[in-house]
Amino acid sequence: xxxxxxxxxxxxxxxxxxxxxxxxxxxxxxxxxxxxxxxxxxxxxxxxxxxxxxxxxxxxxxxxxxxxxxxxxxxxxxxxxxxxxxxxxxxxxxxxxxxxxxxxxxxxxxxxxxxxxxxxxxxxxxxxxxxxxxxxxxxxxxxxxxxxxxxxxxxxxxxxxxxxxxxxxxxxxxxxxxxxxxxxxxxxxxxxxxxxxxxxxxxxxxxxxxxxxxxxxxxxxxxxxxxxxxxxxxxxxxxxxxxxxxxxxxxxxxxxxxxxx
Amino acid sequence: xxxxxxxxxxxxxxxxxxxxxxxxxxxxxxxxxxxxxxxxxxxxxxxxxxxxxxxxxxxxxxxxxxxxxxxxxxxxxxxxxxxxxxxxxxxxxxxxxxxxxxxxxxxxxxxxxxxxxxxxxxxxxxxxxxxxxxxxxxxxxxxxxxxxxxxxxxxxxxxxxxxxxxxxxxxxxxxxxxxxxxxxxxxxxxxxxxxxxxxxxxxxxxxxxxxxxxxxxxxxxx
Numbered sequence: 339x340x341x342x343x344x345x346x347x348x349x350x351x352x353x354x355x356x357x358x359x360x361x362x363x364x365x366x367x368x369x370x371x372x373x374x375x376x377x378x379x380x381x382x383x384x385x386x387x388x389x390x391x392x393x394x395x396x397x398x399x400x401x402x403x404x405x406x407x408x409x410x411x412x413x414x415x416x417x418x419x420x421x422x423x424x425x426x427x428x429x430x431x432x433x434x435x436x437x438x439x440x441x442x443x444x445x446x447x448x449x450x451x452x453x454x455x456x457x458x459x460x461x462x463x464x465x466x467x468x469x470x471x472x473x474x475x476x477x478x479x480x481x482x483x484x485x486x487x488x489x490x491x492x493x494x495x496x497x498x499x500x501x502x503x504x505x506x507x508x509x510x511x512x513x514x515x516x517x518x519x520x521x522x523x524x525x526x527x528x529x530x531x532x533x534x535x536x537x538x539x540x541x542x543x544x545x546x547x548x549x550x551x552x553x554x555x556x557x558x559x560x561x562x563x564x565x566x567x568x569x570x571x572x573x574x575x576x577x578x579x580x581x582x583x584x585x586x587x588x589x590x591x592x593x594x595x596x597x598x599x
Numbered sequence: 600x601x602x603x604x605x606x607x608x609x610x611x612x613x614x615x616x617x618x619x620x621x622x623x624x625x626x627x628x629x630x631x632x633x634x635x636x637x638x639x640x641x642x643x644x645x646x647x648x649x650x651x652x653x654x655x656x657x658x659x660x661x662x663x664x665x666x667x668x669x670x671x672x673x674x675x676x677x678x679x680x681x682x683x684x685x686x687x688x689x690x691x692x693x694x695x696x697x698x699x700x701x702x703x704x705x706x707x708x709x710x711x712x713x714x715x716x717x718x719x720x721x722x723x724x725x726x727x728x729x730x731x732x733x734x735x736x737x738x739x740x741x742x743x744x745x746x747x748x749x750x751x752x753x754x755x756x757x758x759x760x761x762x763x764x765x766x767x768x769x770x771x772x773x774x775x776x777x778x779x780x781x782x783x784x785x786x787x788x789x790x791x792x793x794x795x796x797x798x799x800x801x802x803x804x805x806x807x808x809x810x811x812x813x814x815x816x817x818x819x820x821x
């Protein structure tokens with residue numbers, strides 16, 4: 339298990355190209371969202387926040403946590419068990435939590451402008467908040483020191499258990515709101531209804547593409563970092579063992595015996 | 600598997616019965632929480648009656664956390680966990696046993712708490728069938744998910760803080776569903792309650808199944 343020369347540099351060619359593509363598409367999204375796309379009839383300029391809000395939500399909830407779950411299942415399945423899947427799951431969850439946090443933050447700002455409140459117990463918001471805390475817990479489990487094997491298995495089980503909870507949370511919260519409150523202000527249908535067309539739809543689409551690229555780019559870097567950390571831990575162990583052995587060898591060959599065996 | 604479950608549950612319940620921690624500390628704690636809620640919400644009867652189901656289940660949830668922690672503290676003392684692992688008992692059986700013992704304790708606690716809610720808050724019990732089924736399903740789900748996460752957090756330095764962080768979001772739908780079902784039952788509107796009871800059973804089934812599958816590998820570690 340040696341580190342290949344390409345991964346020893348800060349980045350590979352593919353990742354650099356990906357990085358440039360991400361930067362360009364993000365810049366384009368910014369131009370589209372801030373300059374080209376029109377103000378919304380009802381929401382005014384605050385609609386521009388949604389070009390950030392929807393892609394981050396999509397990235398976090400579907401892409402990141404989806405991949406975390408998939409990777410965790412693949413890790414738990416004996417045939418495909420490898421450190422690779424564990425590190426993938428962890429890297430993806432970190433990015434997911436970051437972007438879900440951003441989603442909540444941007445959504446909150448948007449809500450303040452549009453509804454006049456920072457937070458409302460809408461079904462979608464509540465589900466998202468619970469999801470956020472679930473994955474914060476997952477990251478906390480990953481941070482608890484343990485043997486690599488143990489840590490990976492523990493994390494994978496937590497990830498799957500959290501994922502099982504998502505549909506239940508979703509339904510319970512949905513019913514809760516529909517039983518106790520009239521139609522909610524924000525529903526996905528109203529947000530993405532066909533009224534939003536033309537430039538707005540394209541901006542949103544571009545945003546989703548840009549953030550997907552961003553996800554891939556961040557994943558490539560985060561995963562590589564995690565992988566190198568892993569290798570480093572292995573290597574440090576090996577170096578330490580070799581040093582002790584060398585000491586012991588010198589001790590046995592020389593006149594004085596080393597204290598370490 | 601079932602025989603192992605009964606053995607483990609019997610052991611846990613015997614330990615609890617003899618140490619009397621549950622009776623001497625957890626039950627008084629739960630009642631204390633009810634009293635504290637009354638202070639916090641101003642003991643105006645109307646408020647307490649309408650919030651009764653929610654407060655009841657929040658109390659059960661917190662006491663459940665204590666019960667789960669107790670359930671794994673007795674395993675970490677004297678390396679009992681290793682002994683359990685070496686005993687050759689089925690992992691799934693151990694899970695069912697431990698979850699069963701926690702569920703049994705919680706059901707007992709719920710009986711006491713129900714009395715507390717009736718006496719202290721002046722809640723009038725209605726719809727006994729739905730109340731019973733709600734308690735049963737919610738408790739099984741709570742115990743199963745709690746035991747699963749308890750095993751993950753057990754023996755860690757950070758277990759006291761990690762367990763609530765992991766369990767509370769997972770149990771959020773249980774709290775929600777149980778409180779709503781009880782509200783519906785007490786309000787004499789069972790039609791509104793049944794979907795919640797069903798949801799509680801679905802939750803219980805999912806987490807019991809997952810626990811049965813995942814507990815063996817979890818126990819092997821450390």
